[in-house]
Amino acid sequence: MNLLQRRIGGAWFFTMIVLAFVSKIESLTADEKDQMEKGLTAGKEILGYIKDRKFTQTMTILADSASQFLGALGPFVSFVMTFVSGDSAELTYMKEMMKEIDRRFGMVDSKLEDIQALIEWSNFERSLRQIELNVQTMDRIYKNFYEFEGLASDKKRDFSISYESSYDLSGSKLYELAVKESSFTDSLSVAIMKKTKYDRKQTNDYLLGILKIILQGMRIELAYSEMQYGGTFYNSQRKEWERRIVVVSEKFKEIDDTVTKAFLEQSKKDTKKIALDNRPNSMGNLDFSVKVCNKLKEKYYWRDWFCAVWDDDVSSNEFSYTLCGGFFLRWEYGRNILVSSRDKTAPRMNVANAKAELNKFEFILYVGIRYDGTKIIKDFSKANPIFDVINVNNACCIAVIKKHANTYWHKSDYTRLATKDLYYSWWLVIFG
Structure with a gap:
């Protein structure tokens, strides 16, 4: 080679x-x-x-x-x-x-x-x-x-x-x-x-x-x-x-x-800020209730909300409530504000049962309020006697509020709410 x-x-x-x-x-x-x-x-x-x-x-x-x-x-x-x-x-x-x-x-x-x-x-x-x-x-x-x-x-x-x-x-x-x-x-x-x-x-x-x-x-x-x-x-x-x-x-x-x-503490601060910025002379209670509820619904989106608002010049006898996941603000720049909420994954109350419970109330002129066909609530000028007989399983917020107090509410989910207009006297509300 x-x-x-x-x-x-x-x-x-x-x-x-x-x-x-x-x-x-x-x-x-x-x-x-x-x-x-x-x-x-x-x-x-x-x-x-x-x-x-x-x-x-x-x-x-x-x-x-x-x-x-x-x-x-x-x-x-x-x-x-x-x-x-x-x-x-x-x-x-x-x-x-x-x-x-x-x-x-x-x-x-x-x-x-x-x-x-x-x-x-x-x-x-x-x-x-x-x-x-x-x-x-x-x-x-x-x-x-x-x-x-x-x-x-x-x-x-x-x-x-x-x-x-x-x-x-x-x-x-x-x-x-x-x-x-x-x-x-x-x-x-x-x-x-x-x-x-x-x-x-x-x-x-x-x-x-x-x-x-x-x-x-x-x-x-x-x-x-x-x-x-x-x-x-x-x-x-x-x-x-x-x-x-x-x-x-x-x-x-x-x-x-x-x-x-932190939703509970912070939602209260947010609501107080909205109340400060929107006094009764610039916004009515209906619009205010919608504004508060929509704000909370957007920011705390994992919860369902209920917000009720009425004038703060009524006596304590003219409203009664329980609440859950929320707070009550009295005399907050001219308003009383009741807020409740539940986690979206929480069990829901039976709305049909809640409505049936509210329908047990009947206003009888010159007599008073009848409950469940028999019981007469004679002292219907106060909220507590009405509030005390309401009984609904799995409800977390019950409110009885005088109608003449310019009362309005808003909710983020109608499937958690039952209400009744009791003649000219009261609003009855159950949230859960």
């Missing part, structure tokens, strides 16, 4: 070795493919719930599936960097899944600028605007990394330079702000809850926006760890982010639970 033949043979052998190596690194085992597919699917589901503003479902799937999503991020970056001969069908499929995740990221309004204005943080260390800018800038570079063709070394270099020069661990910083409190300041989550005056929907929407940025930051930081270090360091970072996501989920659920339980 001459020298030329030996050289050609050696080159052919080297080429076969390289192609075999490329073929090996450009393929996935069934387990690896399954892990990545499940992880990216979990990411799509998490972002889908965030996009749809479904807070409870997001927290549930976050606790159940975040580790799968995390487990796919490093292998995805590694898989992208191995290809030197164009995308395989497998990588193309994985990229399409990641693009769908990015599409859902893009449909979520993070509102960090609104949050900063809301909680009135102004110092640079706590600049939410800058955190969001840093994350979104790096997120675009991350997309370029996996979407555009080019040498893996060049894409890795571009990503790393941007990360090291301007990212400033913004995802980790937002995580710290969101969950940690100090002796001087609340955590970001608690500050939002207080500044929204315990508005559950607003609070949850803001928290989901924060979660979106945290997840983007997590993806960026894990990508950098995989590119630069891989192996043991990457695995330690992935485990740290798994721990953080658990903490975020628990903290956000704790905030939601606190907001939910």
Whole structure:
């Protein structure tokens, strides 16, 4: 064999070795493919719930599936960097899944600028605007990394330079702000809850926006760890982010639970504010009852509400009541205000039975009020004798209120309410 033949043979052998190596690194085992597919699917589901503003479902799937999503991020970056001969069908499929995740990221309004204005943080260390800018800038570079063709070394270099020069661990910083409190300041989550005056929907929407940025930051930081270090360091970072996501989920659920339980105290404050802003000389009792009830229905949407209003210049003998999930405000800027509520999931009273109970009352001119065909309530100038005989199972609010007191009410669900107009004297109301 001459020298030329030996050289050609050696080159052919080297080429076969390289192609075999490329073929090996450009393929996935069934387990690896399954892990990545499940992880990216979990990411799509998490972002889908965030996009749809479904807070409870997001927290549930976050606790159940975040580790799968995390487990796919490093292998995805590694898989992208191995290809030197164009995308395989497998990588193309994985990229399409990641693009769908990015599409859902893009449909979520993070509102960090609104949050900063809301909680009135102004110092640079706590600049939410800058955190969001840093994350979104790096997120675009991350997309370029996996979407555009080019040498893996060049894409890795571009990503790393941007990360090291301007990212400033913004995802980790937002995580710290969101969950940690100090002796001087609340955590970001608690500050939002207080500044929204315990508005559950607003609070949850803001928290989901924060979660979106945290997840983007997590993806960026894990990508950098995989590119630069891989192996043991990457695995330690992935485990740290798994721990953080658990903490975020628990903290956000704790905030939601606190907001939910605050409805009684906060709804009373809200009602007092409405009464202050809408005195009787500017709004009648009917419109006022509608305004209060609609406000409570909108803000505390997981409860059904009943609101009754009458003038405050009547004696205590001219009304009697029990209440549940609510309060009574007497002499509140010219009005008496009775509010009750029940959780939407609470058992409902039988409205037909409640109406039948109220129909047992009959007004007889010059005699009094007859109950159940026999009992005569002679002292019908007072509310208590009428109130005391009303008997309905599973009713949580019963009210007897003088009609001449300019009495009106409003309700958020008619299937929980029974009423009776007792001649010219009384309104009888049962809510449950």
